[in-house]
Amino acid sequence: MDFNQYFKSRQGEMVNVLKQVVAHESPSSDKKAVDACSAFVTGEFRKAGAKITRVPQKTKGDFQIVEFPGPAKAAGEGQILVLTHIDTVWPVGKLGSMPFYISGNKIFGPGVLDMKSGIVTSLFALKALHQLRLSASRKVVLFINSSEEIGSPAADELIGQLARKSRTVLCLEPALPGGALKTQRKGRLVLRLEVKGRAAHAGSPEKGVNAVEELIGQLRRLKRLETGGLTLSVNQIGGGQKVNVIAEEAWALMDVRFWTVRQRDRLQSVVKESEPLKTGAKLKFSVEGRTPPMEKTQASAKLFQQAKAIASTLEINLSEGKAGGGSDASIASSFGVPTLDGLGPDGDGMHAAHEHVLLPSFVQRAALLTELLRQL
Numbered sequence: 001m002d003f004n005q006y007f008k009s010r011q012g013e014m015v016n017v018l019k020q021v022v023a024h025e026s027p028s029s030d031k032k033a034v035d036a037c038s039a040f041v042t043g044e045f046r047k048a049g050a051k052i053t054r055v056p057q058k059t060k061g062d063f064q065i066v067e068f069p070g071p072a073k074a075a076g077e078g079q080i081l082v083l084t085h086i087d088t089v090w091p092v093g094k095l096g097s098m099p100f101y102i103s104g105n106k107i108f109g110p111g112v113l114d115m116k117s118g119i120v121t122s123l124f125a126l127k128a129l130h131q132l133r134l135s136a137s138r139k140v141v142l143f144i145n146s147s148e149e150i151g152s153p154a155a156d157e158l159i160g161q162l163a164r165k166s167r168t169v170l171c172l173e174p175a176l177p178g179g180a181l182k183t184q185r186k187g188r189l190v191l192r193l194e195v196k197g198r199a200a201h202a203g204s205p206e207k208g209v210n211a212v213e214e215l216i217g218q219l220r221r222l223k224r225l226e227t228g229g230l231t232l233s234v235n236q237i238g239g240g241q242k243v244n245v246i247a248e249e250a251w252a253l254m255d256v257r258f259w260t261v262r263q264r265d266r267l268q269s270v271v272k273e274s275e276p277l278k279t280g281a282k283l284k285f286s287v288e289g290r291t292p293p294m295e296k297t298q299a300s301a302k303l304f305q306q307a308k309a310i311a312s313t314l315e316i317n318l319s320e321g322k323a324g325g326g327s328d329a330s331i332a333s334s335f336g337v338p339t340l341d342g343l344g345p346d347g348d349g350m351h352a353a354h355e356h357v358l359l360p361s362f363v364q365r366a367a368l369l370t371e372l373l374r375q376l
Contacts, residue, residue: 003367004314006128011363015107017044018120018362022100022109026061028087028150034061038086038144041119042066045142048127057154061087061146065162068126070139078167079139080373081337083159083328084119085148089351098353106347106356117357118172118344119144125369136373138167148328151289156331163332168303168376170369171329171341174350179361180321182342183304185330186229187264187293189256191271193218195239196282199248208246209280212239215250217277222254225267230258232267257324259293291326292334299338303376307340310371316364343369 007014024037038061042052045066055063064086070079088111090098100109107117122142129136143162145155152159163169176182195215200208219234226232232254239250258264271285304320311318321342329341345362349355 001132001134003128003370004364007124007363007366010124011359014120014124014362014366015102015359017123018107018112018117019100021116021120022112023095025090025092025095025110026087027089027091028060028147030092031057031059031061033092034087034146038062038064038146041086041123041144044123045126048123049130050126055158057146060154063146063155063158064144066142066144068129068136068140070137071135074138077138079141079165080136080376081162081166081169081332082122082140082142083145083169083171083332084122084142085115085145085328086119087146087149088114088116089149102359105359107359107362108354108356110355113174113345113347113355113357114350115173115344117347117362118174121344121362121365121369122172124366125373128366128370129373134374137376140373141166145328151291152328152331155328159328159331160335163335163337166332166337169329169332169337169339170343170372171327171332171339172344173327173329173341174344175342175346175361175365176321176323177346177348178319179316179346180319180342181304181307181340182294182323182329183300183320183340184259184296184322185294185326185341186257186259186324187261187330188289188291188326189264189267189287190289191254191256192286192288193252193254194284194286195250196284197246197248197250197278198280200246202244202246205246209278210246211250211281212247214276214278214281215239215252218274218283219252222270225270228259228263230256230263230267232256253288260295261293264293292330294326294330294333294339294341297338300333300340303338303340306376307372310375311368314364314367314371316368
């Protein structure tokens with residue numbers, strides 16, 4: 001079966017469904033809007049023969065688990081987990097100033113790249129298998145997250161449960177420029193440092209303990225840990241009350257990125273052992289957010305080579321690369337499951353007004369995902 005040609009012949013239908021999904025605006029913070037978008041999407045999956053399980057959420061959109069049975073001979077061999085998300089960074093009403101339209105080989109619109117085109121890609125891949133009476137190599141479970149853009153605060157446990165049952169994880173986040181898959185992602189810690197000093201008149205600084213100066217010293221010390229790709233960005237900072245008063249309190253928020261668990265553990269060890277530089281100062285570190293790294297393992301490297309070989313049969317030269325941010329694939333891979341990310345279409349402008357998908361990639365990725373589901 002020539003899936004390149006098959007999906008080219010359905011390009012118009014794919015674009016039309018994508019337009020409808022984009023029309024259902026779905027910002028992470030708007031439960032009603034996200035649930036409405038999910039209802040439309042799961043309705044389309046149901047038409048393709050899927051079993052849908054809704055996992056209710058109180059304040060965020062409900063999670064959706066979409067299941068397609070595999071062949072009986074593959075029962076008990078683990079499932080393929082496909083990760084998607086329905087939420088976007090764009091507020092309801094954004095379509096008014098950022099409409100869905102096609103210009104040349106580009107499709108524009110809010111959320112079109114991140115990642116509504118990825119959801120539609122997976123829909124049409126599974127729809128093709130259903131309509132052509134073909135089978136995936138094993139059971140396929142597709143997870144639709146409702147809060148990925150705000151860090152998947154309630155989804156990580158469910159993603160972990162699904163990952164443990166899986167043989168392979170495929171994530172439909174957008175491709176890297178040029179269509180490369182993401183086989184490594186940096187992990188992240190949001191680290192807060194609070195410093196308590198002692199106030200005094202600025203004319204007698206020796207009577208106080210300057211919390212701002214202590215904070216500066218601690219940040220300089222931590223910045224020396226930036227090796228091997230680990231980065232520590234101090235992006236929010238505050239302290240003191242008046243210019244003529246020795247600062248009694250100070251704080252900073254840091255975004256820490258790292259490629260490996262080993263780097264993260266080393267940083268946390270240094271933080272745990274930190275001592276004040278000024279006599280009388282007190283330090284308090286806390287973690288306000290975390291995402292594990294998606295490390296490249298022997299198993300994930302083997303999976304990429306399998307995908308590359310499958311892609312070559314579709315005349316696709318598949319490459320790989322790294323990403324500095326995390327995704328739900330990072331969570332799944334932390335359970336030791338071979339994971340590929342960036343299987344969604346290629347494009348540009350995530351979270352920006354020029355967000356768009358490349359139309360040829362949209363069609364090509366549907367063909368690739370279909371073959372991956374059949375052969376992995």
